[in-house]
Amino acid sequence: MKRILIADDHDAVRCGIRAVLEQRPGWNIVAEAADGRTAFEAALEERPDVAIIDFFMPRMTGVEVTRGIKKHLKETEVLIFSAHESEVLAHEAFQAGARAFLAKSDANRLLLAAVEALLARRPFVGGRYCVQPRRELEEVSEGHARLSPRERLVVKLVAEGYSNKSISAILNSSVKTTETHRASAMGKLGVNSIAGLVRYAVRAKLVEP
Template structure:
């Protein structure tokens, strides 16, 4: 029996994903999470084979969830769901070590195939466009990495935009306050920003948080 964990902050989405997963007699939903922190806790508790994770979640986005699981040596494969077709988002996902990427609009038709691929140890990226972006990323990894915020910097920016202090961010991400301050300063330098308000606007624009 394969165990699937679903993480999305919208109940209607979780219900729809559960309905699709449960069409397979040898798959079981091992839990549902409404934010990234809960998703990590449930993964540690239930050790699912696959996690279906919404990219835009409170506290920790899908990329930070994947990063945390890898740091904890949890061998669960992560399938990221997103509403937005973005070269930058795909590149961030690959940098975070994610091997499954699916648009929410494609979930009804492709979710089963995506989960099957990850269970078989194969990556799954929808559409020819995403395959091309993956190829381009591999050819230009260093250049892309230098242009983007790191996954950790993205997570810090998200939490700042959600109203967390440096101290609370350090507790959530298991980092020292000084390290959080370093990531915050690095993100602001890369984005050429000088205020928290600018970071919040960036987070909303990049769909890290809801407006």
């Protein structure tokens, strides 16, 4: 039995999502929440396989809820959905730890596929706006997860034009350590040039283009 949590501050939206999900045998809605704090607490108690979280909610945003869930419940996959079709919101959702982003206007058509993908441990991005950047969003999300906090900071500083020596001074570390972090980040991201690091940093919104 697959356990699913639904969080949205509109009763009608939650009812609609429940109706779609209940089409699948073996999928059980274990909790519903009308605000972010309740959603987070329900997730900790119920430990769902998938949490479907609205991006904009009172008390805690969907991004804040997602960060909390991923900190305490490593096995719970999160789908963030929004009434706004925005690549920026999709990036924020993925950076917070969500593995799926869906526009509410596409929920009837794509919700089942999105949940199926998460249950299979695959990312999912839906919406007309993201047909082209879908693979790019997945790559950014996967790259973000692979990098350590220090490696992400080094990538950001490299993209901003700092030299290894300057980065070492900022981080209070040796040049060799900085070079090691940079080389490790390049290996994890599959890039072989500074230009590749800069492109990733821009796509991940670590720096402004």
